[in-house]
Amino acid sequence: MTRLFGSPIPRLEDERLVSGRGRYLDDLGRGALAAAFVRAPHAHARIVDVDVTDALDIDGLVAVYTWEDLPGKLAEPLPLLIPHPALTHPKTGYPLAREEVNHVGEPVVMVVARDRYVAEDACDRIRVTYDPLPPVVTIEDAVRAEHLVHEEVPGNVAAHLVQENGDARAAIAAAPHTLELDLDIQRSASMPMEGRGVYARWDAEDGSLRVYTSTQTSTSVRAAIAAKLDLPLHKVEVVVPDVGGGFGVKIMHPWPEEVLIPWAARLLGREIKWTEDRREHFISSAHERRQLQKVRVGFDDAGRVLGLDVEIWHDNGAYTPYGVIVPIITSTQLLGPYKPGAYRVEFRSLYTNTVMVTPYRGAGRPQGVYAMERTLDAIADYLGKDRAEVREVNFVKPEEMPYDHGLVFQDGRPLVYDSGDFAASLRLLKELVGWDDFESYREQARAQGRRVGIGIACYVEGTGVGPYEGGHVLVEPSGRVMVSTGLTTQGQGHHTVFAQIVADELSVPIEQVHVTTGDTRLFGYAVGTFASRAAVMSGNAIALAAREVRAKALKIAGEALSRDPEDLEIVAGAVRAKDDPDTALDLATVAVLSNPLRYAFDEAAKRATQFAVTDTSKPPVPEGEKPGLEATAYYSPPRSTFANGMHAAIVETDPDTADIKILRYCVVHDCGRMINPRIVAGQIHGGVAQGVAGALYERIVYDENGQLLNASFMDFLMPYATEVPKIEHAHLETSSPLNPLGIKGAGEAGVIPVSALLASAIEDAEGFRITRMPISPSDLWHLRQRFAAG
Numbered sequence: 001m002t003r004l005f006g007s008p009i010p011r012l013e014d015e016r017l018v019s020g021r022g023r024y025l026d027d028l029g030r031g032a033l034a035a036a037f038v039r040a041p042h043a044h045a046r047i048v049d050v051d052v053t054d055a056l057d058i059d060g061l062v063a064v065y066t067w068e069d070l071p072g073k074l075a076e077p078l079p080l081l082i083p084h085p086a087l088t089h090p091k092t093g094y095p096l097a098r099e100e101v102n103h104v105g106e107p108v109v110m111v112v113a114r115d116r117y118v119a120e121d122a123c124d125r126i127r128v129t130y131d132p133l134p135p136v137v138t139i140e141d142a143v144r145a146e147h148l149v150h151e152e153v154p155g156n157v158a159a160h161l162v163q164e165n166g167d168a169r170a171a172i173a174a175a176p177h178t179l180e181l182d183l184d185i186q187r188s189a190s191m192p193m194e195g196r197g198v199y200a201r202w203d204a205e206d207g208s209l210r211v212y213t214s215t216q217t218s219t220s221v222r223a224a225i226a227a228k229l230d231l232p233l234h235k236v237e238v239v240v241p242d243v244g245g246g247f248g249v250k251i252m253h254p255w256p257e258e259v260l261i262p263w264a265a266r267l268l269g270r271e272i273k274w275t276e277d278r279r280e281h282f283i284s285s286a287h288e289r290r291q292l293q294k295v296r297v298g299f300d301d302a303g304r305v306l307g308l309d310v311e312i313w314h315d316n317g318a319y320t321p322y323g324v325i326v327p328i329i330t331s332t333q334l335l336g337p338y339k340p341g342a343y344r345v346e347f348r349s350l351y352t353n354t355v356m357v358t359p360y361r362g363a364g365r366p367q368g369v370y371a372m373e374r375t376l377d378a379i380a381d382y383l384g385k386d387r388a389e390v391r392e393v394n395f396v397k398p399e400e401m402p403y404d405h406g407l408v409f410q411d412g413r414p415l416v417y418d419s420g421d422f423a424a425s426l427r428l429l430k431e432l433v434g435w436d437d438f439e440s441y442r443e444q445a446r447a448q449g450r451r452v453g454i455g456i457a458c459y460v461e462g463t464g465v466g467p468y469e470g471g472h473v474l475v476e477p478s479g480r481v482m483v484s485t486g487l488t489t490q491g492q493g494h495h496t497v498f499a500q501i502v503a504d505e506l507s508v509p510i511e512q513v514h515v516t517t518g519d520t521r522l523f524g525y526a527v528g529t530f531a532s533r534a535a536v537m538s539g540n541a542i543a544l545a546a547r548e549v550r551a552k553a554l555k556i557a558g559e560a561l562s563r564d565p566e567d568l569e570i571v572a573g574a575v576r577a578k579d580d581p582d583t584a585l586d587l588a589t590v591a592v593l594s595n596p597l598r599y600a601f602d603e604a605a606k607r608a609t610q611f612a613v614t615d616t617s618k619p620p621v622p623e624g625e626k627p628g629l630e631a632t633a634y635y636s637p638p639r640s641t642f643a644n645g646m647h648a649a650i651v652e653t654d655p656d657t658a659d660i661k662i663l664r665y666c667v668v669h670d671c672g673r674m675i676n677p678r679i680v681a682g683q684i685h686g687g688v689a690q691g692v693a694g695a696l697y698e699r700i701v702y703d704e705n706g707q708l709l710n711a712s713f714m715d716f717l718m719p720y721a722t723e724v725p726k727i728e729h730a731h732l733e734t735s736s737p738l739n740p741l742g743i744k745g746a747g748e749a750g751v752i753p754v755s756a757l758l759a760s761a762i763e764d765a766e767g768f769r770i771t772r773m774p775i776s777p778s779d780l781w782h783l784r785q786r787f788a789a790g
């Protein structure tokens with residue numbers, strides 16, 4: 001049988017999904033009651049009064065709830081998911097606002113009604129009286145601290161952290177050359193095709209809840225519901241249907257709606273559903289990316305960085321459910337494939353009266369790469385050196401792996417790179433894009449009156465973060481191989497890759513393998529899908545479980561065939577003797593033999609009778625074994641494994657209109673051993689598309705009152721496929737020594753360097769420094785005017 005690990009087979013789930021047979025949250029719960037929310041219209045205000053009287057006589061209204069109605073733990077603030085010592089002033093919101101609202105869109109009242117129309121009409125009739133407070137909208141407002149987002153948080157500083165390796169300031173002072181850069185990256189947000197959504201059913205007789213939710217983290221939503229509603233864990237089932245994209249926004253556990261809807265379903269004894277609309281997604285889910293950065297760098301004549309001192313002001317939004325995870329990722333992964341002589345980073349995470357900031361695909365890395373790569377471009381310009389060469393002199397070398405940066409990573413463990421050959425990646429990228437031939441191309445273009453530029457940006461990505469993930473593999477008496485893992489799927493092709501792994505390990509046809517993800521009925525322990533961790537974490541756990549099943553199958557078949565398991569092998573779905581292929585038992589028969597309660601109605605059971613243990617002195621289940629041809633295994637990594645990559649792009653900027661076109665886009669990517677190169681390429685392409693969107697088109701715009709001005713696709717400029725360039729890619733596979741399969745993650749990589757890269761390429765075309773991203777034609781046009789005016 002051909003080995004499937006490493007094969008670019010098409011995704012098994014796609015036919016179903018693209019032919020309209022996916023089941024998304026809103027496809028469920030037809031006939032359920034609908035919930036809708038009254039959300040804050042002010043960025044910052046005290047709630048004076050909530051008057052629901054006018055809504056109560058609407059036909060079809062079922063219930064109206066405010067914070068005052070919430071019992072017990074439900075009335076408490078939502079949990080702080082990842083505490084950190086630097087987070088001195090954590091703040092999380094209430095499921096429904098209590099006395100104050102801190103951003104436009106915060107939920108204040110929940111309405112349950114016959115259908116969504118009635119619920120929305122009722123929302124319109126609810127009068128909330130507010131006493132508006134001065135809002136803090138931007139980082140600059142927060143730093144000025146004339147007003148406070150949370151009264152008890154001085155200076156609006158949620159968290160403050162300094163990390164150092166060596167004395168960067170002294171190294172800069174002693175360096176032959178120094179530079180300073182002020183950089184700015186704007187706020188953006190993930191826009192999955194499907195927004196969030198929850199549908200809950202209460203079974204009064206059983207006293208249990210079934211909750212369907214569009215989430216990236218089913219087990220922790222379940223734990224939160226059980227805790228908030230004071231239910232035993234086993235009375236709460238969380239099932240994740242098909243999910244139309246997450247990109248980080250669905251990792252909050254729980255969202256207010258995820259505890260409120262189940263609570264109301266229990267209280268009313270009715271099924272209730274809520275589906276987020278696009279406006280709600282803009283104003284009441286999560287955003288990311290805004291940072292101001294100040295970089296001071298000292299370097300030598302070769303462009304080697306001797307000291308790097310970076311200050312970061314991070315816009316945290318109104319609450320900190322995720323602690324400092326985003327700025328801490330920025331501050332550590334900023335280093336990319338490089339090793340500055342000494343490094344100091346200091347960040348302040350600042351509250352603003354805006355939608356809270358949680359990880360969005362790339363999670364803080366695009367900002368870090370932006371700071372580092374803009375700095376290296378500035379050094380190259382200053383020294384008149386080739387930009388790729390300046391990068392190369394700063395690379396960590398393969399012989400220096402594992403490389404310890406002397407810093408603490410986001411998981412609290414040391415920041416240590418496990419593998420990668422950055423110089424090899426760079427060589428490959430330069431060849432792919434034709435780096436050395438670009439100047440002659442530029443000359444030709446110039447002769448035609450065209451302005452072109454080339455850019456480069458490199459990154460590393462800590463992937464496969466712990467603490468663990470599990471996998472369960474079961475061979476049924478039918479011969480079907482059922483695989484489950486607790487993490488969820490939002491479009492990454494997990495069902496295909498996990499089936500590839502198991503089909504290989506058990507030597508069964510892939511069509512026989514069925515994968516389920518994110519269903520707490522099947523797998524209760526899991527962390528979730530984020531941080532490019534599914535392949536490393538669940539991939540390895542499932543492989544380990546399949547290996548256990550394989551060993552067990554050999555043992556059971558060995559007993560039945562009176563052979564030593566060592567003398568047996570599994571080939572094409574059957575256990576057979578290495579020296580005699582006719583002495584064989586198919587896996588279905590072995591599955592029957594593994595279970596003392598034999599399935600007499602099954603074909604395999606009939607075959608199994610001739611091998612059944614007839615010696616009554618032997619126990620029906622072999623000593624030390626459990627019944628069933630199944631195994632559960634967990635994988636817990638020693639630390640994160642670091643994927644890496646480099647992108648290069650050629651752009652053309654219109655001398656008159658300042659229109660920006662990407663002519664070539666090249667990617668070299670190394671995520672260790674690839675389970676499925678086609679899926680990895682798809683992930684990279686999708687990531688690049690999202691990165692191009694964030695670099696040239698999308699941004700979240702607030703006015704001075706904290707009103708989101710572009711909360712719809714009319715105004716938030718999501719690019720079409722026509723704006724996404726053709727992506728040329730090459731893979732490098734340096735195996736990770738940290739996990740049995742040698743893999744590293746790939747899910748976020750594509751998006752990470754794009755803003756840095758396009759800034760680099762546009763700068764090269766235009767001849768002046770780009771320090772603010774995203775950049776639109778109008779931004780570029782204004783920059784040109786400013787540059788021309790000196």
Ligand code: MCN
Binds near residue numbers: 497746
């Ligand atoms: N893969 C592989 N070989 C490797 C590494 C990965 O074949 N060496 C495959 C994996 O098996 C998986 C895919 O590539 O099918 C991505 O793997 P991984 O890097 O483990 O990332 P996750 O599966 O954990 O996905 C999370 C990641 C993140 S953090 C965001 S955000 C994101 C992303 O994936 N959101 C997505 N990609 C997305 N893709 C879609 N379609 N929708 C989203 O919401």
